[in-house]
Amino acid sequence: AQTVTQSQPEMSVQEAETVTLSCTYDTSESDYYLFWYKQPPSRQMILVIRQEAYKQQNATENRFSVNFQKAAKSFSLKISDSQLGDAAMYFCAYRRGNDYKLSFGAGTTVTVRA
């Protein structure tokens, strides 16, 4: 079974600063996808960024970037130039290639200080 671990229940960052969220996963598969989702108080889960395991290059989406360390099974998210709107719960998720389900970590609550 695949497991996703987020070891930081809460993180706080000053506006305009950078914060990094940690995620590790366990799998024996070679074909899989990794995701970071954001869940604001409105509850709607929004995809922030995705990484295909076969790609060596780390994914980036504007102020969001990942550090994908395949051998270490680590997938961290960096939020640069943090904004008040970034405050939310962030979930790391795993999906095996051609599988039907997402497996989520327990989440990290990000607070942005003005």
Added chain:
Amino acid sequence: ETGVTQSPTHLIKTRGQQVTLRCSSQSGHNTVSWYQQALGQGPQFIFQYYREEENGRGNFPPRFSGLQFPNYSSELNVNALELDDSALYLCASSLSGRAFHEQYFGPGTRLTVT
């Protein structure tokens, strides 16, 4: 393009009762997945429907059942409600059950069982 919608937003039920939650998938999507998110935790996969057939199931008892209709909307039914069923129920739609197709989440239904 209409996003994923869910109804109702909130509901309160009594232990032992039955409940039906509804999800309308995003236009053009033929796959719907359901997740249960307990307070303070990451979502857990319940099951997925692809073209009106159950395509995969997580570790949930048979009293959790579902349907998908020809227009690809979906229902989640829970019988014999237990207190532990209190959670946010999320549905997500996608173009197919394949991993490379992004899942788009609805805002969820908050179920409280008393």
